[in-house]
Amino acid sequence: MLGSCFMSWIFLMLLLDHFLLISCTAAISTEASAMVIDGKSIAKEIRHEITTEISRMKDEIGVIPGLAVILVGDRKDSATYVRNKKKACESVGVKSYEVCLPEDSTEEEVLKFISGFNDDPEVHGILVQLPLPSHMNEQNILNAVSIEKDVDGFHPLNIGRLAMRGREPLFVPCTPKGCIELLHRCDIDIKGKQAVVIGRSNIVGMPAALLLLREDATVSIVHSRTKNPEEITSQADIIISAVGQPNMVRGSWIKPGAVIIDVGINPVEDATSPRGYRLVGDVCYEEACKIASAVTPVPGGVGPMTIAMLLSNTLSSAKRMHNFQ
Amino acid sequence: MLGSCFMSWIFLMLLLDHFLLISCTAAISTEASAMVIDGKSIAKEIRHEITTEISRMKDEIGVIPGLAVILVGDRKDSATYVRNKKKACESVGVKSYEVCLPEDSTEEEVLKFISGFNDDPEVHGILVQLPLPSHMNEQNILNAVSIEKDVDGFHPLNIGRLAMRGREPLFVPCTPKGCIELLHRCDIDIKGKQAVVIGRSNIVGMPAALLLLREDATVSIVHSRTKNPEEITSQADIIISAVGQPNMVRGSWIKPGAVIIDVGINPVEDATSPRGYRLVGDVCYEEACKIASAVTPVPGGVGPMTIAMLLSNTLSSAKRMHNFQ
Numbered sequence: 001m002l003g004s005c006f007m008s009w010i011f012l013m014l015l016l017d018h019f020l021l022i023s024c025t026a027a028i029s030t031e032a033s034a035m036v037i038d039g040k041s042i043a044k045e046i047r048h049e050i051t052t053e054i055s056r057m058k059d060e061i062g063v064i065p066g067l068a069v070i071l072v073g074d075r076k077d078s079a080t081y082v083r084n085k086k087k088a089c090e091s092v093g094v095k096s097y098e099v100c101l102p103e104d105s106t107e108e109e110v111l112k113f114i115s116g117f118n119d120d121p122e123v124h125g126i127l128v129q130l131p132l133p134s135h136m137n138e139q140n141i142l143n144a145v146s147i148e149k150d151v152d153g154f155h156p157l158n159i160g161r162l163a164m165r166g167r168e169p170l171f172v173p174c175t176p177k178g179c180i181e182l183l184h185r186c187d188i189d190i191k192g193k194q195a196v197v198i199g200r201s202n203i204v205g206m207p208a209a210l211l212l213l214r215e216d217a218t219v220s221i222v223h224s225r226t227k228n229p230e231e232i233t234s235q236a237d238i239i240i241s242a243v244g245q246p247n248m249v250r251g252s253w254i255k256p257g258a259v260i261i262d263v264g265i266n267p268v269e270d271a272t273s274p275r276g277y278r279l280v281g282d283v284c285y286e287e288a289c290k291i292a293s294a295v296t297p298v299p300g301g302v303g304p305m306t307i308a309m310l311l312s313n314t315l316s317s318a319k320r321m322h323n324f325q
Numbered sequence: 326m327l328g329s330c331f332m333s334w335i336f337l338m339l340l341l342d343h344f345l346l347i348s349c350t351a352a353i354s355t356e357a358s359a360m361v362i363d364g365k366s367i368a369k370e371i372r373h374e375i376t377t378e379i380s381r382m383k384d385e386i387g388v389i390p391g392l393a394v395i396l397v398g399d400r401k402d403s404a405t406y407v408r409n410k411k412k413a414c415e416s417v418g419v420k421s422y423e424v425c426l427p428e429d430s431t432e433e434e435v436l437k438f439i440s441g442f443n444d445d446p447e448v449h450g451i452l453v454q455l456p457l458p459s460h461m462n463e464q465n466i467l468n469a470v471s472i473e474k475d476v477d478g479f480h481p482l483n484i485g486r487l488a489m490r491g492r493e494p495l496f497v498p499c500t501p502k503g504c505i506e507l508l509h510r511c512d513i514d515i516k517g518k519q520a521v522v523i524g525r526s527n528i529v530g531m532p533a534a535l536l537l538l539r540e541d542a543t544v545s546i547v548h549s550r551t552k553n554p555e556e557i558t559s560q561a562d563i564i565i566s567a568v569g570q571p572n573m574v575r576g577s578w579i580k581p582g583a584v585i586i587d588v589g590i591n592p593v594e595d596a597t598s599p600r601g602y603r604l605v606g607d608v609c610y611e612e613a614c615k616i617a618s619a620v621t622p623v624p625g626g627v628g629p630m631t632i633a634m635l636l637s638n639t640l641s642s643a644k645r646m647h648n649f650q
Binding site: 139155156157158159160161162163164165166167191192194200201202206210213216217218219220221222223225226227228232 | 464480481482483484485486487488489490491492516517519525526527531535538541542543544545546547548550551552553557
């Protein structure tokens with residue numbers, strides 16, 4: 001009796017297994033199975049936490065964090081970014097200071113404003129919107145921002161500290177910081193994982209790699225000179241892609257179950273869209289959804305995190321300057 | 326006639342190929358086949374070039390490069406390193422300034438000497454021998470060295486610039502610079518190659534990885550938290566190992582034909598040696614010789630390059646300060 005029951009049970013298990021196998025295969029081949037990492041709602045949660053902290057700081061010591069943004073020239077995209085940053089500041093209670101200078105301003109004029117903000121105790125963060133007009137030396141201008149107010153985290157001293165064990169940067173660049181924050185908030189383990197960063201830019205790829213290393217991931221950096229990117233990325237538990245190539249990372253580049261953080265925001269022509277284009281990431285989203293365990297959408301993934309991290313850096317700066325815990 | 330001659334030639338080639346194949350297989354399985362990268366003779370060549378340059382500078386503008394070394398405490402190994410550096414300075418014509426302070430000196434005393442050397446126009450490089458006594462804050466002391474005289478290249482600003490595209494560090498840390506110089510002088514291609522750095526220390530692993538990346542290698546960094554180091558290193562065209570674990574990297578960790586730069590200098594007990602120990606690298610040398618295409622010995626590989634690069638950094642510093650090409 002027991003034996004026959006056991007045999008039936010085994011049979012049932014085998015049958016179930018068979019069905020599960022079929023349904024799984026079906027999911028991989030035709031349906032999305034990855035968790036979508038909702039950057040928009042995580043960023044909202046972070047902005048809410050920042051609002052609470054700012055209000056507490058204001059109540060306890062009467063200080064309001066201030067962010068100065070310098071925009072030179074009349075690039076439409078830059079103007080949009082600056083407008084969005086200003087709105088974000090307002091939404092959490094950061095006071096924003098904006099300077100808009102004409103395209104033909106001199107480097108000296110920009111430096112004069114930076115110097116003013118460096119000295120202004122009500123300004124805790126200074127941001128120079130990039131790119132600058134081509135007649136300006138970007139390096140000179142960024143270096144002029146006081147390291148204590150470099151909320152963008154692009155100063156080489158900050159990057160150096162980020163690269164060094166036992167040193168702490170004053171600020172971590174916003175976009176890569178946002179990538180890691182997404183992993184943390186989704187309870188995705190980094191320690192001991194194999195991570196691949198695609199792209200080695202100063203503002204995303206390199207600092208992202210340094211951050212992953214600080215979190216004890218084994219890190220590989222893949223770039224335009226890499227001969228076999230697919231071979232390398234397909235071994236990764238975590239991929240952070242920041243290259244600006246629409247849909248470059250295909251399903252075959254991804255190890256089943258990997259986590260994908262897609263920093264790319266690339267416009268591609270789309271006649272069906274009212275604007276004539278739509279935004280896609282570096283990663284082929286539909287294919288990634290079928291093979292990865294978690295993936296950030298574009299838009300609505302890393303994008304909203306960048307501004308949230310800028311606000312977070314500005315708050316940290318104000319706290320540090322006023323020694324407020 | 327021509328046809329028969331051609332056939333004989335083909336036959337000869339096939340025969341030769343057959344013998345070569347046998348001898349190659351034999352070499353891989355039982356004999357050493359890798360080129361030994363002779364760091365000692367390459368360092369000698371570099372020191373010779375430096376001597377020539379220093380003599381030219383002295384003749385043309387009357388400037389002699391000066392290197393100040395600060396030694397605190399009475400560690401025997403540190404004293405040996407300092408003595409070797411002094412000897413190396415003498416051999417190429419760098420003027421060396423040495424300060425030896427007792428173990429119980431205060432941080433302020435060390436800082437006073439650094440400040441003096443910072444202001445001394447005859448000193449072009451300042452080196453604080455590490456480790457410092459435990460009651461001193463290493464970070465404070467190293468940060469006090471003027472960035473223009475930081476010939477060790479350990480200042481975070483130098484590391485930051487090393488990490489950033491479009492930025493140039495004033496100095497590159499000596500040991501990793503020596504590793505890359507060995508590759509260059511042996512005509513080993515780096516661009517597009519898969520490189521693995523084992524170890525992520527501030528003084529070797531991390532800057533070595535940053536340098537390889539600047540040379541357009543695809544770089545992976547493996548460390549103590551890496552779960553599958555062998556799997557990763559065995560894909561590498563170039564391995565730089567800097568962990569301080571005797572013979573950790575075995576033959577199975579190495580891809581056939583890879584180039585191995587072994588930074589480790591580890592003492593292991595050896596009753597047959599008069600000193601009771603001998604020095605071995607991180608890489609099992611005998612096994613590496615059978616599978617790699619080129620390998621650095623320990624001692625006599627990277628070691629001599631470190632001091633050569635220190636002299637090279639001191640010369641560069643003097644040239645930069647006096648605008649001498």
